[in-house]
Amino acid sequence: MNGRFKPGDRVRVRVGSPPGHFRTPGYIQGKIGAVERVHGVYRNPESLAYGGDGLPKQPLYLVRFPQSHVWRTYAGAAHDQLLMDIYEHWLEPA
Amino acid sequence: MREDHHDKPHAPDHPMTEFEWRVEAVQTLLIEKGILTADEVRRQVEEMDSRSPTLGANVIARAWVDPAFKSRLLANAKSAILELGIDFEQEATLVAVENTDTVHHAVVCTLCSCYPRGLLGYPPDWYKSLNYRSRVVVDPRGVLREFGLELPPDVEVRVLDSTADMRYLVIPVRPAGTEGMSEQELASLVTRDSMIGVAQARTPALR
Numbered sequence: 001m002n003g004r005f006k007p008g009d010r011v012r013v014r015v016g017s018p019p020g021h022f023r024t025p026g027y028i029q030g031k032i033g034a035v036e037r038v039h040g041v042y043r044n045p046e047s048l049a050y051g052g053d054g055l056p057k058q059p060l061y062l063v064r065f066p067q068s069h070v071w072r073t074y075a076g077a078a079h080d081q082l083l084m085d086i087y088e089h090w091l092e093p094a
Numbered sequence: 095m096r097e098d099h100h101d102k103p104h105a106p107d108h109p110m111t112e113f114e115w116r117v118e119a120v121q122t123l124l125i126e127k128g129i130l131t132a133d134e135v136r137r138q139v140e141e142m143d144s145r146s147p148t149l150g151a152n153v154i155a156r157a158w159v160d161p162a163f164k165s166r167l168l169a170n171a172k173s174a175i176l177e178l179g180i181d182f183e184q185e186a187t188l189v190a191v192e193n194t195d196t197v198h199h200a201v202v203c204t205l206c207s208c209y210p211r212g213l214l215g216y217p218p219d220w221y222k223s224l225n226y227r228s229r230v231v232v233d234p235r236g237v238l239r240e241f242g243l244e245l246p247p248d249v250e251v252r253v254l255d256s257t258a259d260m261r262y263l264v265i266p267v268r269p270a271g272t273e274g275m276s277e278q279e280l281a282s283l284v285t286r287d288s289m290i291g292v293a294q295a296r297t298p299a300l301r
């Protein structure tokens with residue numbers, strides 16, 4: 001199964017806090033990054049957390065964000081990066 | 095709640111905390127309903143207790159001496175470590191990332207405590223602490239400095255927040271002056287913290 005995005009694609013993390021369990025931390029929501037790696041497809045934890053089957057499986061991506069974009073006050077070097085695993089339904093093209 | 099828990103071999107010596115009561119209650123229910131047996135629970139605990147950073151250190155040492163293995167480890171870590179006879183946890187998938195003179199990775203799970211337990215054993219307490227989890231993403235250089243690791247500005251710091259099905263293993267930089275060392279000697283230089291990315295591997299002089 002091919003995901004919607006490929007390495008290098010720019011993506012924006014959706015903003016939201018659906019009721020129940022989700023694994024997209026608030027601090028990264030709304031941020032724009034680039035797909036670093038396509039991990040494959042995995043069962044959706046938002047369903048698994050409540051005894052569901054997690055299907056259909058969701059493509060999972062490693063997404064890279066410049067730290068200076070994630071934190072306005074970031075004090076490290078300009079080239080520092082934050083990388084996070086994010087499921088496809090939390091991403092949109094940017 | 096059954097009242098005979100203090101007779102059980104795994105009951106703690108101290109007054110039970112809320113979480114320990116919860117674990118006890120769930121485990122008792124699972125056993126009473128026939129979903130798990132006490133022996134299966136014991137075997138799983140025994141299996142987990144047998145894991146330690148020694149496993150990960152052997153993987154890193156092999157990667158240091160065998161460039162082809164390192165390539166396979168970076169491409170598909172799970173299948174590469176199977177070559178070494180290490181049976182990794184079934185659900186999660188392992189990803190190896192390489193530290194170099196110009197890129198340094200550090201791993202965190204800001205949501206909970208995701209950790210490659212099959213290769214490193216139990217995570218250290220600080221890895222699970224709110225302090226580490228919340229601060230290393232915001233100020234990685236500052237937190238690494240507190241661990242005694244000062245990274246030059248020209249090194250790119252990459253923090254990996256493992257929020258999902260992936261577990262991350264850092265391949266630390268092979269220390270200078272280790273050219274003549276055997277794989278076994280090299281493995282003794284690879285520490286748990288260097289595989290999380292909050293430290294470098296030991297240098298031979300500091301052994």
